[in-house]
Amino acid sequence: MTKDLNNPKYTISNAAKLLDISVHTMRMYEREGLIIPFKKESGQRLYSDQDIERIVCIRHSIKDEKLNIQGIRKILSLIPCWAVIKCSDNDRINCEAYSSSSKPCWMYNHKNNICKDINCRECEVYYNFGTCESIKNKLKNLLP
Amino acid sequence: MTKDLNNPKYTISNAAKLLDISVHTMRMYEREGLIIPFKKESGQRLYSDQDIERIVCIRHSIKDEKLNIQGIRKILSLIPCWAVIKCSDNDRINCEAYSSSSKPCWMYNHKNNICKDINCRECEVYYNFGTCESIKNKLKNLLP
DNA sequence: AATTGTTGGTATTAGTTAGTATCAACTTTC
DNA sequence: GAAAGTTGATACTAACTAATACCAACAATT
Numbered sequence: 001m002t003k004d005l006n007n008p009k010y011t012i013s014n015a016a017k018l019l020d021i022s023v024h025t026m027r028m029y030e031r032e033g034l035i036i037p038f039k040k041e042s043g044q045r046l047y048s049d050q051d052i053e054r055i056v057c058i059r060h061s062i063k064d065e066k067l068n069i070q071g072i073r074k075i076l077s078l079i080p081c082w083a084v085i086k087c088s089d090n091d092r093i094n095c096e097a098y099s100s101s102s103k104p105c106w107m108y109n110h111k112n113n114i115c116k117d118i119n120c121r122e123c124e125v126y127y128n129f130g131t132c133e134s135i136k137n138k139l140k141n142l143l144p
Numbered sequence: 145m146t147k148d149l150n151n152p153k154y155t156i157s158n159a160a161k162l163l164d165i166s167v168h169t170m171r172m173y174e175r176e177g178l179i180i181p182f183k184k185e186s187g188q189r190l191y192s193d194q195d196i197e198r199i200v201c202i203r204h205s206i207k208d209e210k211l212n213i214q215g216i217r218k219i220l221s222l223i224p225c226w227a228v229i230k231c232s233d234n235d236r237i238n239c240e241a242y243s244s245s246s247k248p249c250w251m252y253n254h255k256n257n258i259c260k261d262i263n264c265r266e267c268e269v270y271y272n273f274g275t276c277e278s279i280k281n282k283l284k285n286l287l288p
Numbered sequence: 289a290a291t292t293g294t295t296g297g298t299a300t301t302a303g304t305t306a307g308t309a310t311c312a313a314c315t316t317t318c
Numbered sequence: 319g320a321a322a323g324t325t326g327a328t329a330c331t332a333a334c335t336a337a338t339a340c341c342a343a344c345a346a347t348t
Binding site for chain 4 (some may be wrong): 155156157167171186189190210254
């Protein structure tokens with residue numbers, strides 16, 4: 001990932017126009033944990049080209065593959081984050097995301113564990129598993 | 145897994161009664177690749193206690209977790225079967241399930257690869273990933 | 289300062305889909 | 319051999335859910 005691709009440059013309405021969906025739908029995906037937009041101090045959301053690509057993938061999953069939002073959430077919650085960021089055994093003990101699989105790791109509070117200083121939007125676990133086939137492909141790299 | 149738990153002993157109507165669903169729903173789950181019942185030569189389906197448990201899990205995913213059938217299918221299609229049964233590089237080349245992720249591996253034709261003589265119903269990839277939290281837990285065993 | 293856009297929220301709708309009903313042909317059971 | 323159950327298939331419905339419409343308060347742009 002280059003900084004350029006993840007440069008937050010589209011307002012929510014511009015992004016929605018690019019994607020041909022409504023602003024409300026964009027916010028719904030965020031509320032459901034599928035995307036993490038950049039936020040200015042005022043709270044205004046901004047989206048990068050990489051965010052756009054991620055949402056294109058979400059739309060593909062819903063429209064073509066017929067997944068629902070809970071299904072996408074569940075799939076994201078199965079990402080083996082502990083192996084991606086190489087948690088220690090001790091890190092795992094204090095991590096809800098390790099022991100549960102009801103929502104993506106970035107939706108859990110993580111002020112008490114290894115992720116406490118990480119901005120999830122810029123975390124490999126989030127951005128490397130955003131596109132359609134990336135989860136299985138990433139597993140191929142992680143597994144023997 | 146013991147042979148006992150997987151002993152096919154319930155007819156479809158008895159299984160449906162146990163699960164409080166319709167016979168048609170049972171067959172739908174099969175058509176969608178979520179379950180592989182035992183089949184007699186006549187074609188009649190029989191279900192084991194393990195099959196019942198698997199369907200309980202499917203019901204839980206649909207009713208409580210709000211997944212849809214395509215979502216469950218997609219999750220099953222992400223199981224890293226190649227790592228479970230320890231495919232060689234060459235095995236992987238001839239395997240649709242390795243390169244695709246649109247349906248569970250047991251739904252692909254596999255007469256040309258390592259799985260050609262395997263009864264999927266009795267394959268670890270199928271029966272070890274049947275219950276609700278088993279996928280993430282199995283990943284914990286497979287990954288460093 | 290005025291206009292345009294964004295925020296979070298609720299109420300509503302359009303479209304989908306899981307599940308049911310029904311069918312004739314065949315199999316199992318007793 | 320008769321009754322009960324199973325097969326696959328199609329037609330249909332009730333329920334859900336993704337998405338839209340609308341709102342007042344606030345922020346950004348000009």
